Amino acid sequence: MNDPIIHGHVDEGFGPVRDALTEQLASGEEVGAAIAVDIDGETVVDIWGGHRDGAKILPWERDTIVNVWSTTKEITALAILVLVERGQVDLHAPVATYWPEFAQNGKSAIEVRHVMAHTSGVSGWDQPFDLTDMYDWDKAVEHLARQAPWWEPGTASGYHAQNQGHLLGEIVRRVTGKHLKDFVAEEIAGPLGVDLRIGAGPDDDDRIAEVIPPPPTRIDVAALPTDSPMFKTFTGPPASAAAANTIAWRRADLGALNAHSNARALARTMSVISRGGTVDGVNLLSARTIDHIFDEQARGDDLVLGVPLRWGIGFGLPEPVTVPALPDERICFWGGWGGSVTVMFPLRKMTVSYVMNKMAPGIIGSDRSDAYLRAVLASTPPSP
Incomplete structure (x- = not known):
């Protein structure tokens, strides 16, 4: 052969x-x-x-x-770091600084770095929540804002397998007014020509x-x-x-x-x-x-x-x-x-x-x- x-x-x-x-x-x-x-x-x-x-x-x-x-998560993390570089996001600030609704149900002290490092305690969606619900941005992030963390934030990692992009993407949206996919297209992929x-x-x-x-x-x-x-x-x-x-x-x-x-x-x-x-x-x-x-x-x-x-x-x-x-x-x-x-x-x-x-x-x-x-x-x- x-x-x-x-x-x-x-x-x-x-x-x-x-x-x-x-x-x-x-x-x-x-x-x-x-x-x-x-x-x-x-x-x-x-x-x-x-x-x-x-x-x-x-x-x-x-x-x-x-x-x-x-591997998408690397791109999303890069988007947040670009905002850190521009002084628009502080990694040690509470997520609720940028997304006030996220403070519900014991999440007021969760910092941006906790989401970035999978230590926030919010590693998925409380049920009921279907895979196709992820496609509805507003529904997905409102669901995350309402729920409580599943372990004490900052104490251990628990891989944010499917929802990290929504958690970080909503920070991007609140700070820039752009959805994550648009921010990546206009601020990363476009300038780099990739x-x-x-x-x-x-x-x-x-x-x-x-x-x-x-x-x-x-x-x-x-x-x-x-x-x-x-x-x-x-x-x-x-x-x-x-x-x-x-x-x-x-x-x-x-x-x-x-x-x-x-x-x-x-x-x-x-x-x-x-x-x-x-x-x-x-x-x-x-x-x-x-x-x-x-x-x-x-x-x-x-x-x-x-x-x-x-x-x-x-x-x-x-x-x-x-x-x-x-x-x-x-x-x-x-x-x-x-x-x-x-x-x-x-x-x-x-x-x-x-x-x-x-x-x-x-x-x-x-x-x-x-x-x-x-x-x-x-x-x-x-x-x-």
Whole structure:
């Protein structure tokens, strides 16, 4: 059998990254995927291959985009940091400073940083609340404003799996008057000239890769205590991978879940962090604002995911048990359900992004993303 065709380019020395993608496509573990690596503005890897549909008829092309699940959270966190940079949001201020209704039911002391670091105690929606209710912005945020936290805010992390984009997006809306998807389009994607958006429009539909759902989760939700943050988050509401292939999902403003992009655009966008806040003359952040990301907010077993995590403000930090491919240095990252991931290495001025359509088991990374990250790190010198 012939090896799959890998399109794009890799600079000299980065052949192991192309080889890793070739291997995963040949094995059938990947259906379609793309990988990009930016080092201080130089795109040293920009490759893609496979197919954008489960039937393997439509090729994955240069401009193919895909729903990247929780990699979206990095974009939403960047939006908040842009407002911090502009002096419009204070990470240590109560959320209710900007969204007064949020103070209801014992939430007056929850700070913006708590939502950014998944420690707010509001990691999902109280029932009854359906997945399609997320598409109704006003209904979704009013619901969150009314409910009480599920644990003492600031004491531990509990992954805000589906609702973080609404919590942070409502802050964006109250401060700027713009919905999150519009703010990202006008203040981040537009200035950077990147093929990235929250949701997707009708003009995008023909080039969006079909999401191929993962095997059933190993977590037996029905066996969990019904008052636990894990049960409440996974049922508030239950997640559906297949929903990402619907028009209603694509048109929604889901800042935790439905960014549509490719590896090239994600690497350029998030290189804002790796490159000190400025990309090709577009200044979005200062070094001081970037430093907030590395201010550790929580470390230990996450109350929702049940695995060890380290959270800075808006991003995960290296944790050897959960993300073994990442060295213990100044790195921030996050990824999406099924395996997509974007990692920033400020000491190396490097940004790595991987997206795909065939979802792997698990919520944080996958064997595939681990293999690609190891290949990238094997191709680059250690941090200075």
